[in-house]
Amino acid sequence: MKIGVLGGGQLARMLALAGYPLGLDFVVLEPAADACAAPLTRHIQAAYDDPAALQRLAAEVDLVTYEFESVPAAAVQQLGASLPVFPRADSLATARDRRHEKNLFRELGIETAPFALVHDLQTLQQAAEQIGLPAVLKTRTLGYDGKGQQVLRNGDSLQDAWDAIGQAPAILEGLIEFDREVSIIAVRSVSGEMAFYPLAENVHEQGILRLSTCLHGDSHQALAEDYAKRVLERLDYVGVLAIEFFQLGSHLLANEMAPRVHNSGHWTIEGAETSQFENHLRGILGLPLGSTAPVGHTAMINLIGELPHAPAILGIENTHLHLYGKAPRVGRKIGHITLRENTEQALQERISQLKNLI
Numbered sequence: 001m002k003i004g005v006l007g008g009g010q011l012a013r014m015l016a017l018a019g020y021p022l023g024l025d026f027v028v029l030e031p032a033a034d035a036c037a038a039p040l041t042r043h044i045q046a047a048y049d050d051p052a053a054l055q056r057l058a059a060e061v062d063l064v065t066y067e068f069e070s071v072p073a074a075a076v077q078q079l080g081a082s083l084p085v086f087p088r089a090d091s092l093a094t095a096r097d098r099r100h101e102k103n104l105f106r107e108l109g110i111e112t113a114p115f116a117l118v119h120d121l122q123t124l125q126q127a128a129e130q131i132g133l134p135a136v137l138k139t140r141t142l143g144y145d146g147k148g149q150q151v152l153r154n155g156d157s158l159q160d161a162w163d164a165i166g167q168a169p170a171i172l173e174g175l176i177e178f179d180r181e182v183s184i185i186a187v188r189s190v191s192g193e194m195a196f197y198p199l200a201e202n203v204h205e206q207g208i209l210r211l212s213t214c215l216h217g218d219s220h221q222a223l224a225e226d227y228a229k230r231v232l233e234r235l236d237y238v239g240v241l242a243i244e245f246f247q248l249g250s251h252l253l254a255n256e257m258a259p260r261v262h263n264s265g266h267w268t269i270e271g272a273e274t275s276q277f278e279n280h281l282r283g284i285l286g287l288p289l290g291s292t293a294p295v296g297h298t299a300m301i302n303l304i305g306e307l308p309h310a311p312a313i314l315g316i317e318n319t320h321l322h323l324y325g326k327a328p329r330v331g332r333k334i335g336h337i338t339l340r341e342n343t344e345q346a347l348q349e350r351i352s353q354l355k356n357l358i
């Protein structure tokens with residue numbers, strides 16, 4: 001069985017690592033020559049909208065999935081004409097556009113931050129009056145790691161913010177003073193079987209995920225699963241879906257969703273019975289899903305911009321290092337570390353110890 005992946009970054013690399021034990025092979029379509037999944041897969045180096053490259057991919061694989069949501073819709077459509085593409089094209093179309101994903105949340109009775117659509121300076125002005133400041137201006141598409149966003153506070157120039165996001169179609173969203181950020185990784189198989197991982201608590205710095213900690217028996221677990229289930233069923237979703245929430249008291253406000261394996265689920269490689277990567281593959285292949293039960297108390301720390309001293313990291317007991325084979329660059333995710341302990345307290349101690357090293 002050969003799986004085609006649109007995108008050849010670390011998520012594709014980790015999908016491949018999870019797929020080989022299941023006897024799967026991988027072909028990635030990715031424009032960058034130094035794609036970090038390339039050494040583990042067959043790499044078709046071409047633009048995502050190159051019809052000839054898409055045709056070659058379709059001829060080589062049995063099924064297509066993707067590791068990022070900004071794939072042109074036409075590419076997914078072309079592939080979908082000749083073979084299964086999971087998650088489905090309309091799941092992708094919903095998740096890649098903040099307008100559509102927020103409208104879907106609302107339709108399903110899932111709370112979100114207040115938001116308004118922005119398409120020029122005048123609608124930005126109206127949105128700022130309607131939503132109130134502080135607020136965040138976010139491009140509707142193509143944003144990641146906090147890119148394409150501007151926080152607006154009283155007195156800030158709307159023109160500057162509008163220019164800073166490249167005058168792209170956007171939403172203005174109320175800035176939420178959340179208690180915590182959490183995310184749920186959910187998976188649904190072609191057969192309709194569903195599974196949910198324990199919530200992760202996420203800490204971001206400058207819009208980039210730094211730390212995810214798996215929560216045990218969190219009081220918001222049931223609500224998050226209920227919300228995720230509504231989305232999975234409405235979209236007839238297939239594969240792993242991540243939903244990020246702002247938690248405010250007993251409320252969960254859905255921030256965004258990702259139609260793919262997600263950075264806040266990397267802890268599952270060592271911290272769950274079955275990793276999100278394996279379960280994504282099981283789901284899209286229609287295989288029974290694996291247990292999502294946690295194994296011990298686990299946290300994941302992202303390595304951003306700089307390689308750590310591997311011997312020092314691995315010298316800490318119960319620590320696992322994942323390097324993606326990417327050249328270090330400021331603000332670039334180049335790997336992650338998983339920590340697993342028997343108790344919550346021991347885990348917190350390890351996290352502090354590790355933070356001093358990186």
Ligand SMILES: Nc1ncnc2c1ncn2[C@@H]1O[C@H](COP(=O)(O)OP(=O)(O)O)[C@@H](O)[C@H]1O
Nearest residue numbers: 113136143144145146147173174175176204207
């Ligand atoms: N409305 C908001 N209120 C408070 N913090 C926000 C808001 N929107 C975004 N953030 C912060 O910025 C991070 C990145 O924003 P997000 O919308 O998830 O975009 P992306 O992950 O695609 O870059 C969030 O995880 C959160 O920490």
Ligand SMILES: [Mg+2]
Nearest residue numbers: 145244255256
């Ligand atoms: Mg996010």
